[in-house]
Amino acid sequence: MTRLHSAAALAAALLMPAHMAAQPPAPMPVTRSTTSLPDAVRQQTSGSKAPSAPLALPYTETFSDPAxxxxxxxxxxxxxxxxxxxxxxxxxxxxxxxxAMNDWVITAPINLDAGKEYEFSFDARAHSSYYAEKIRAALGSAPEASEMTVTLLPETTLTETDYHTFAMKYTPAVSGTYYFGLHGCSDAGSFYLWADNIRISATAPPTAPAEPTLSGLPDYDRRLQAEFTIVAPDSDIDGNPLDGLTKIVLMREGTPVHTIDNPEPGQAYTCDDTLPPGSEERYYSYSAIPYNGATAGREATMQMFMGVNLPGPAKNARALEDNNSGYIVVTWDKADTDIDGYPMNPSLIHYVVYSNNGELLDEDITDNFCAAQYLTLTQRYHFYIVMSETSAGLNDRDFPQSNMVALGTPYTLPFAESFADGKLSTAFAIEYNEGGRLEQTAKAEALGATPADDDNGMLVYTSGTDSSAALLMAGKISIGEDAVNPVLTYQYFKTADSPDRITVAINESPYFDMENFEDVHTVSVADGTDGWNRVTVPLTDYKGTVIKPAFRFIQPLKGSAVAIDDIRLFDQLDHNLKVRSASASHKVYANNPLVFDIDIENIGAMEADGYTLSLLCDGQTVASVPGNAITSGSRAAMKITHIPSVLAPAQSKYHMTVDYAPDMDPGDNTSRQFDVITGTTPLPRAVELSATPSDGAISLTWLPVDLATATCEVFTEDFEDYTPFEIDNAGDWTFRDLDGAATWGISGMDFPNEQNPMAFIVFNTTGYHSAMDASSGLQYLAAMSSRGGVSSDDWLISPPLCGNGQEISFYVSSQSTSYGNERFQVLTSRSGTATTDFTPVYSTDKVPAIEWARHTCTLPDGTRHFAIRSYDTNLMFRIDDISFIPALPELRLLGYNVYRDGERITSLPLTQPSYTDPQESDGSHTYCVTAVYDKGESRPSDAVTADYTALSAIGLDDTPQIAVNGTTVNCSAPFEIHDLMGRLRAVSPSPGSLSLPAGIYLVKAGAHTAKVLLR
Incomplete structure (x- = not known):
């Protein structure tokens, strides 16, 4: 039995859904946004050569032979x-x-006589009603596109998937050799254009018999035979009555198979045709030609499939989930005809069932049902297609689709769908839509409405007739037995005198079919106030059940529109604040404000007051602000700010919490986590910081920054600061597009500047599949493959460098290696940024797909710029996180900041490279120093730790002073160090310091002795 082996064929079949299923985004293969044929079907090209022998008329080609x-x-x-x-x-x-298509299929030569009429015909259809196709037909003097100048059928648009026969007549003015051709001229982005049954014949004279009526009936059990009925014509071609007929000949493929002698005009005759054993099962061309004497009349033609044909479609497919058991049952009415509508023994027909995502449920089915266990946990809507098949193959042109059914684990309270950014976040489906249009959008021009919850998305239903209606179904939602006050709420937008009605319907049947929806609440849009109105529907009757809510739109006036938004099902407690949304930048520079926005909603029944918003960084609270009162059902937008210092980690995790003592459900009071990059400048740092404990203080010293000899620190460019999808430049980075060609996009992805000529693009990964992720952060630079057969030549030129020899590093990745490895070079310039200034120093094609790989390259002394050149790009070359030492900008040193244990302890920059930190008690402290310039603050110096111990002398007075710093003893007078056994371990003949291994020692200075711990 032939099955649908081709994924492309199944995809083609599934491009004609009667329903819409909303599903979470799934991984997709990333390919060029173009189409190509498999090698196996590259049979003919523009250089194909047909035989030169003229065609004999009448001529028919059915393409039953692939050759x-x-x-x-x-x-x-x-x-x-x-x-x-x-x-x-x-x-x-x-x-x-x-x-756009521009492709011809042209016959062998045809000899036509001047003044004689000829008929040309062919069949054509579209593959899918969703994609219009275009075709024309013409005659020419030579088999070349430019010579097909006599139009027989002008450009014609096809939208039907059933074949339509096009017949054209032509009388040449000059005898000669002609060529007949079909011209595929569909627009770019269509699907498949199909054609068949090319026929050419000379027409009969006006006095010849008119066309008889020819019909046929194949064998019920599909043996190689058929019965034909021929009704003899009763007039000539001009319409004059016939006195009689000599004969009618039934022809198969141009060969006589039966003759009716002396038929009576207007009478019906039957005859059989049986093919020889072993004949091929296929369509055969039959014709009935009437004769009046030797003059042949106009023939009647038909196609008849002899043998087992493709089957007709099954009917009335229906899908049911078996009471949340994890099984799906699909039923249908069996087919009892072939694909042409002729009766066929049903025992010859088997069935294959697919889900809308292409998953095979079962095959080779002889019953009218199948059952399968589904394994998905994430809830999704599905529908199922039932394809019939015979030994001739699968009918992938005409098949029934089931109703929508939600499979997967039911949602639990709280449930929310707000159509944010014009997308669905949960399972929704349209079960029926009669005459209207449902769309997820950010703005409804006809209503003057914007989303109720400011999230760039809402649902709008617009009527297309005076009686439009639709049913929008949510997924399965479990209302727990322990729910206190479950409700469904939504908002609708009202304009003046709107006639629309919105009904909430609930289906609690274990079989989620459309007939089981019960209308529980209806609003007339005209009864609301102008703008957004909130509706609350009690669900207490459904506690302990799994329901499927739906919205029924009824619009009696063509052109009217209604918007809904902010659909929620939740347990409405007395006191309940909820974090609805939160946002923040993903990168901030040290000493700059990082602002977080949060939307807090009161979903409780009572007013909420006396709450606090807190911001936490890496688990520590860094800011708190009090909130204002929020009435029930209302929201409050708040901001909270934190300024990270130069000591902040390179990346920190932030989140916000709402602290509200009466809250009866604090589980929804925390925002999502934000991974924020803290950027710092590469300006020269302070170095060689030391910390020495002394009398009552710790003394800090460091080397002063000398701008005459200083260089910048290593800087890592992560491209996070630039405008997404910019193609002209990125800050001080220079783009050079030497090929100048348009570029390829990526299948299934749309983004600004897609397919424009460019060198590099600042690619932002927000909203795309993880295969598009950056090495770090959200952005990187990408070079796209050039179109039109042009080799890519794209340059990325660095900002000015320090001029010293240095090692740079960077991360690269290919989007795919299916088209070949990406290649790149590193080049250096000792002068300017013209591409002729650069010399190659490194090249490779070892660029992995999807994963990011780190590369390093040594730049020679004197290098002022480097360039990374992507050449011969095959799809998408990506680069991120470039580390290098930039040139030192013009700077003015303002002084130094001192930090102790992570906190700045100097109010103003110090002008000298030293600082004394007074100590009031024993302890250990960590210090670092930054340099402060007119253009910003440097990164911190290396940290040092000092242990301060205020020692009481053992003797008559408090002098001399003895202090310990780690394993070093400092003393203000000459001193000796003994171990606890009294052995002399070290001597200092003058005030100073001595270091010993960790341990407990006795320090003697004159008449004074102290016990110290070195560690």
């Missing part, structure tokens, strides 16, 4: 490598996403 295309000239006039081929015993051409 039939060899008798045609095929011309790929747009040179895209995609042109006509034979598929499934028909002519077919696949569209190109980038170019």
């Amino acid at each position: 039939a295309l060899g008798s045609f000239y095929v011309r790929d006039a747009n040179f895209d490598g995609t042109t006509w081929q034979v598929a499934a015993e028909q002519l077919r051409i696949q569209a190109n996403n980038a170019k």
